[in-house]
Every structure is written in C-alpha cells, then in structure tokens.
Amino acid sequence: MNFRSKALKFCNIAGLPVLEPFVRLAAGEDPKEQMAGIAKFLLLPIFTVCIFIGLWSMAARTVVTGSAQLPGPKATFDAGVELFQMHFAQKEADLAMRQKKLGSAIQAMAKARVLEQAATNASGNKKTELLVTAMAYKQEAVRAANFVPSSAPTFVDQIITSLKTVFFGFAIATLIAVPLGVLCGMSPWFNAALTPFIQVFKPVSPLAWLPLAGLIIIWAYTGSDPATNWFEKAFLISAVTVSLCSLWPTLVNTTLGVASVDKDYMNVAKVLKLSWSQQLFKIILPASLPLMFAGLRISLGVGWMVLIAADMLAQNPGLGKFVWDEFQNGSSQTFARIAFSVIIIGLIGLLLDRIMICLRNLVSFGNPSPAG
Amino acid sequence: MNAIISPTTTMSRTDAEARVIHTESSAPKPMMTLRNVSKGYGSGATRNEVLKGINMNLRDGEFLAVVGFSGSGKTTLTQLLAGLIRPDSGEITMNEEVVTGPSPDRGLVFQNYSLLPWLTVRGNIALSVDRVFRHWSRAQRHEHVDKFIEMVGLTHAVHRRPHELSGGMRQRVSLARTLAMKPKVLLLDEPLSALDALTRSVMQDEILKIWEEERQTCLMITNDVDEAILVADRIVPLNPGPSANLGPAFTVELDRPRNKTELNHNERFKQLRNAVTNYLVAVRQKSRRDEAAQSTQVRIDRPNISPKDLSLSGRTQL
Numbered sequence: 001m002n003f004r005s006k007a008l009k010f011c012n013i014a015g016l017p018v019l020e021p022f023v024r025l026a027a028g029e030d031p032k033e034q035m036a037g038i039a040k041f042l043l044l045p046i047f048t049v050c051i052f053i054g055l056w057s058m059a060a061r062t063v064v065t066g067s068a069q070l071p072g073p074k075a076t077f078d079a080g081v082e083l084f085q086m087h088f089a090q091k092e093a094d095l096a097m098r099q100k101k102l103g104s105a106i107q108a109m110a111k112a113r114v115l116e117q118a119a120t121n122a123s124g125n126k127k128t129e130l131l132v133t134a135m136a137y138k139q140e141a142v143r144a145a146n147f148v149p150s151s152a153p154t155f156v157d158q159i160i161t162s163l164k165t166v167f168f169g170f171a172i173a174t175l176i177a178v179p180l181g182v183l184c185g186m187s188p189w190f191n192a193a194l195t196p197f198i199q200v201f202k203p204v205s206p207l208a209w210l211p212l213a214g215l216i217i218i219w220a221y222t223g224s225d226p227a228t229n230w231f232e233k234a235f236l237i238s239a240v241t242v243s244l245c246s247l248w249p250t251l252v253n254t255t256l257g258v259a260s261v262d263k264d265y266m267n268v269a270k271v272l273k274l275s276w277s278q279q280l281f282k283i284i285l286p287a288s289l290p291l292m293f294a295g296l297r298i299s300l301g302v303g304w305m306v307l308i309a310a311d312m313l314a315q316n317p318g319l320g321k322f323v324w325d326e327f328q329n330g331s332s333q334t335f336a337r338i339a340f341s342v343i344i345i346g347l348i349g350l351l352l353d354r355i356m357i358c359l360r361n362l363v364s365f366g367n368p369s370p371a372g
Numbered sequence: 373m374n375a376i377i378s379p380t381t382t383m384s385r386t387d388a389e390a391r392v393i394h395t396e397s398s399a400p401k402p403m404m405t406l407r408n409v410s411k412g413y414g415s416g417a418t419r420n421e422v423l424k425g426i427n428m429n430l431r432d433g434e435f436l437a438v439v440g441f442s443g444s445g446k447t448t449l450t451q452l453l454a455g456l457i458r459p460d461s462g463e464i465t466m467n468e469e470v471v472t473g474p475s476p477d478r479g480l481v482f483q484n485y486s487l488l489p490w491l492t493v494r495g496n497i498a499l500s501v502d503r504v505f506r507h508w509s510r511a512q513r514h515e516h517v518d519k520f521i522e523m524v525g526l527t528h529a530v531h532r533r534p535h536e537l538s539g540g541m542r543q544r545v546s547l548a549r550t551l552a553m554k555p556k557v558l559l560l561d562e563p564l565s566a567l568d569a570l571t572r573s574v575m576q577d578e579i580l581k582i583w584e585e586e587r588q589t590c591l592m593i594t595n596d597v598d599e600a601i602l603v604a605d606r607i608v609p610l611n612p613g614p615s616a617n618l619g620p621a622f623t624v625e626l627d628r629p630r631n632k633t634e635l636n637h638n639e640r641f642k643q644l645r646n647a648v649t650n651y652l653v654a655v656r657q658k659s660r661r662d663e664a665a666q667s668t669q670v671r672i673d674r675p676n677i678s679p680k681d682l683s684l685s686g687r688t689q690l
C-alpha cells in the first residue's frame with residue numbers, strides 16, 4: 001500500500017474527514033475538487049466559530065445585571081490563562097516545598113546515623129538513650145520524605161480527578177453491561193427477564209440515583225478505617241452514579257449486536273461444529289463489537305455529562321465541584337471561570353467521543369462510520 | 373425409458389413413481405440420497421411449502437449441477453444437504469447414515485461467501501483448518517493453509533481482510549476455506565452468481581480445474597445453464613416453487629477436460645443447452661399458468677410442449 005491509501009485509511013478510521021482533502025492534495029490530486037472539501041470541513045467551521053464569537057461579545061455587552069456581567073470571549077480566555085498560571089505556580093511551590101522537606105529528611109537521617117554510631121561505642125543507659133533519639137530522628141525523616149503538599153486542588157487537578165472518576169465509573173458500567181448484554185443477546189429468555197428493569201431504570205436521571213448511591217456507599221463504609229479504604233467516599237458516589245447512568249446504552253447495544261449476528265456467520269460456526277465458547281469468542285463477540293462500541297461511545301458521552309452534575313452534588317473534587325465552588329465564592333472572576341470550564345468540559349467530551357469513534361472504527365472492518 | 377421428455381408428464385409423476393430410483397449397474401453407488409424430502413417455512417396461513425417430495429442421488433465422485441430460478445428453493449436444498457436445517461418429512465442419508473446435523477464432511481460454500489470480516493484471508497481459512505485438523509501440529513496446519521491459499525492464487529493477499537478483496541477474490545477465499553476442510557462432499561450454493569461475467573468465466577475454469585484434480589463428489593447450484601453444462605456430469609432442474617420438486621436429470625456426455633470456446637461449436641453442447649433451457653422455460657410457463665388458474669379459478673389448458681429428441685445425450689431418471 002502506498003502513502004496515499006494508508007493516510008486515507010487513517011483519516012477514515014480516526015474519523016477525521018478534515019484531513020482527507022489535505023492528504024489528497026499532497027498526493028497530487030485535482031486541487032479544485034479538494035478545495036471543496038477544505039471549504040466544507042475547515043473554512044466553514046472556522047467561519048461559524050467567528051460568527052459565534054462575535055455574537056458572544058455582543059451578548060456580553062448587553063447582558064449586565066447589577067452585580068455581574070456575562071463574560072465576553074476575551075475575559076473568558078484571560079480567566080483560563082490565569083487558571084493555568086495558578087496551576088503551574090502552585091505546582092512549583094509544592095515542588096519547592098517537597099524539595100525542602102526531602103532536604104530535612106536527609107539531614108535527620110544523617111543525625112540518626114551519627115547517634116547510632118555513637119551508640120555502638122556507648123553502653124548501658126547511655127546506649128538506650130542514644131538509640132531512642134536516633135529512632136525519633138528516623139521517624140521524622142520518614143515523615144518528611146512522605147510529605148504530600150496539602151494545597152487546594154487547582155483547575156487542572158480537578159480535570160484529572162473528573163477524568164479518573166468518569167473512567168472508573170465507565171469501567172464499572174462496561175464490566176457489568178457487556179456480560180449482561182451478551183447473555184441477553186444470546187438468550188431471549190434472559191432478555192425477557194431483564195427487560196422490565198432495563199426499561200424502567202434507563203430513563204431515570206442521575207440526580208435521582210445519587211442519594212441512593214450515596215446511602216449504599218456510606219453503608220458499605222461504616223465501621224471501616226478511612227486509612228485502609230481504597231477510594232474516597234465522594235469519589236465512589238460520583239463514579240457509581242456515572243456507572244448507573246452509562247450502563248444502559250452499552251447494555252442495549254450489546255444485546256442488539258449479539259442478537260443480530262449474521263445468520264451466515266452462525267452457519268459457518270455450525271458447519272465447523274464450534275464449541276459454545278469458541279462460538280462466543282470467535283464468532284459472536286467479534287461480530288457484535290461494532291455495535292457494542294457504538295453503545296460504549298454513547299455510554300461514555302452520557303457518563304461525562306452526568307459526572308458534572310454528580311460532582312456538584314457529591315462534592316467530589318472534580319470539574320463539577322469547581323464550577324459549584326466558583327459560583328458560591330462569587331468573586332469578580334466567577335462567571336469568566338465558569339464559562340471557561342464550560343468550554344473545557346465540552347472539549348474534553350469531544351475528545352472522549354473521538355477516541356470512542358476511533359476504537360469503534362478499528363473493530364468494524366469495512367464500514368467505518370463517519371464522524372457524527 | 374423412452375427418449376422423449378415431456379415436462380407435463382414428468383411433473384405429474386406421483387411420489388411413488390418418483391421413488392423408483394433408476395440405477396444402472398455401472399452407475400457408482402450414491403454418496404448422498406434424498407428420499408421424499410419436503411421442507412417448508414412458517415405455519416398456519418403463512419405456511420410456505422418450499423420443497424416437496426424431493427428424490428435425488430448424489431453419486432460418489434460425480435459433479436451434479438442443480439439449475440433453477442431464484443426463489444425456487446435452491447439454497448434450502450443445499451442447507452438440507454449440509455444438515456443446517458432438517459427436513460419436515462423424508463430422509464437424507466450420507467453413506468447410508470441419516471444426516472442429523474452439519475458436519476465438516478459436507479463442505480458448504482455459501483451463496484454470499486460468509487467470510488468473517490474481522491479475519492484476514494489466512495485467518496478465515498485457518499479457522500476451518502484449525503478446527504477440523506486440530507490433532508495436527510501447528511506447522512502442519514500452517515502449511516496446509518498455505519497450500520490452499522496458493523491453490524486459489526491468493527498468496528499475495530494473505531493478510532488482507534475481506535473488505536479489501538474483490539468479489540472474485542472473496543469467492544476464492546470462501547472456496548479455499550471449504551476445500552481446506554477436505555470434505556467428502558462439496559456443496560456449492562450459486563458460487564458465481566454474484567460475480568461479473570468476466571470474473572465468472574475465469575472462476576468457472578478454476579472450479580473445473582480444481583475439481584478435475586481431486587474428482588471430489590460435488591453438487592453445484594447455479595442459475596446458468598451453460599455453466600452447468602460446462603462443469604457437470606449430470607444436470608437436474610429444480611422446478612419453480614412453491615412445493616418445488618426436481619425435474620428429469622440430463623446427463624452431460626461431453627469429454628473432459630472441457631474448454632469453453634470449443635464447446636460453443638459443439639453440436640451436443642448446443643442441443644443439450646436447448647433441451648435444458650426449453651425445459652426450464654416450459655416449467656416456468658406452466659407454473660405461472662397454474663398460479664393464474666388458481667387465482668382466477670378458471671381452468672386453463674396445460675401448455676402444449678412439443679417433445680424433444682435427446683438421443684445424443686442419454687437421459688436418466690432420478
């Protein structure tokens with residue numbers, strides 16, 4: 001395969017039709033035709049974004065209440081830059097702090113050594129006294145070495161927490177939904193047994209789940225030592241809410257995918273007399289992967305959307321909490337920061353969606369879906 | 373047997389008559405036998421009788437072609453033979469044993485290839501080989517797969533997936549996958565119908581070449597009379613449904629190896645082609661008239677088809 005077809009295949013699988021006209025241009029195809037593609041996928045979106053920013057600036061000048069004002073594009077951008085600057089400043093300070101603590105840890109350790117050395121030559125009460133002091137220095141050294149800066153999470157920290165939460169919740173949802181979906185797809189009886197639950201719980205909003213999820217997690221955590229817990233309560237409540245909401249698209253799509261495996265593929269399996277597990281792993285699962293991934297893509301989208309609300313309510317340190325806290329603080333920057341968060345939340349959602357499209361295209365041979 | 377075919381009389385044979393299987397002493401023993409097999413789909417008012425009272429012998433080592441119009445139940449017939457579906461009544465046997473389910477002994481080439489899109493050419497063929505010859509060593513199986521990929525001329529495309537192949541190449545993979553299982557009987561369900569005329573012609577020669585090397589018992593479904601005559605030892609028409617049954621068999625007495633261009637000038641070939649085509653056209657007209665007669669409740673005379681002399685190519689009754 002030559003460069004051109006390889007690159008075109010990449011555009012197709014990555015769901016990036018934007019790049020296609022450029023690849024074709026680079027390969028020396030008719031520039032006129034490619035200009036149409038560039039205009040459609042690049043110039044037109046740039047144009048509409050410009051119009052949007054113009055309208056936004058106008059709105060920012062008009063929407064003014066007594067105490068606040070709708071932040072314009074410039075204010076939003078500045079607030080974003082400031083948030084990132086704050087993050088890096090904070091990290092630098094933390095690093096310096098750790099450096100200092102490490103230095104003192106080394107010093108304490110050296111002192112402990114000296115004392116221990118002295119103890120080997122001493123005897124009786126003097127020796128015990130020296131050893132006890134050395135022990136105290138050692139403990140101090142360990143504490144200093146394990147020091148974690150306790151500064152408030154920055155905007156970037158919140159993004160990372162949010163991503164962790166959504167992936168954790170999404171992973172739980174996938175681990176539950178895919179096996180259940182496979183069973184539903186393979187056995188109409190099992191499907192009939194689960195249908196009432198699926199249909200009743202699917203349309204329920206995350207906010208209704210949250211108190212119940214919280215209750216169950218608080219129950220599970222009662223009497224346990226906080227130090228031995230793997231996860232924080234708020235994190236788990238958020239994650240479980242995300243899973244409960246993002247379960248359904250994967251479950252429904254997996255069921256559909258497994259139930260609608262091409263009859264011809266099953267005939268191939270029958271002629272070869274494949275065993276049950278071979279049928280499952282060599283025919284049914286690979287054949288239902290495209291639909292399964294279409295479901296996973298919707299699930300991740302739903303999960304990300306739900307997460308922001310769940311973070312707000314569960315007070316999980318994520319983007320949702322950031323928005324909520326900003327709103328409560330009510331500083332002059334409040335609305336600009338919230339507007340910036342909205343854009344960042346949208347961009348991350350877009351990125352996650354792209355990744356899922358790409359994965360789906362990787363498993364659906366011959367019919368990659370256009371980016372939609 | 374007389375040498376005259378009259379579709380009207382052959383079609384009105386009763387089941388009892390049809391069950392009398394004409395056996396010449398020289399004829400090889402049947403590999404597969406269908407006795408009074410019927411199959412329909414659905415139940416009640418939506419019941420659709422597809423095949424009714426099918427009697428057929430597939431002889432050891434012969435190439436049998438079944439020709440028929442689309443929708444007459446050809447795929448149903450091959451699926452019955454493969455054991456993928458069970459007859460409603462009657463019996464299908466292979467070497468005197470009743471067929472109760474599919475088996476790698478009866479290799480089926482599907483009408484629409486049925487290649488697994490997530491596997492490469494090698495993967496598709498290896499799936500069968502690894503399953504059927506699981507007692508072989510890995511190296512043996514690998515070599516076996518290679519051999520069949522080479523046989524169908526796809527060595528350059530082993531790592532491609534089905535969506536990167538042309539229709540003809542897909543059919544080659546499908547053929548290699550089935551041949552590599554070393555089945556005792558090869559069942560080909562319209563293997564070439566989805567191909568363009570040029571590819572089809574090339575593939576006909578190739579199927580013929582492969583068959584002449586192995587001389588495997590083979591049943592091929594087709595909708596092309598020329599193709600049937602080119603490849604087959606015997607041709608059996610499948611009458612139009614519903615409740616389709618088989619017409620009389622035409623024996624193809626043309627020397628092998630056969631060559632398409634030479635055949636076109638062969639008198640026997642031309643006569644046989646006319647005979648089979650006329651038969652098919654006649655049964656279709658009759659079935660249409662029967663349908664019309666049924667719907668209007670008006671009795672229409674049966675078609676008057678002039679008898680045809682087929683002394684050149686001997687006919688045998690199924």
Ligand SMILES: Nc1ncnc2c1ncn2[C@@H]1O[C@H](COP(=O)(O)OP(=O)(O)O)[C@@H](O)[C@H]1O
Nearest residue numbers: 413414420422441442443444445446447448449
């Ligand atoms: N699984 C099925 N269920 C119901 N009807 C079927 C099924 N398979 C085939 N048929 C019907 O049986 C008839 C014959 O089909 P088929 O054997 O596929 O014909 P052919 O291969 O000759 O075109 C058609 O009318 C078709 O609608």
Ligand SMILES: [Mg+2]
Nearest residue numbers: 446447483562
């Ligand atoms: Mg068919």
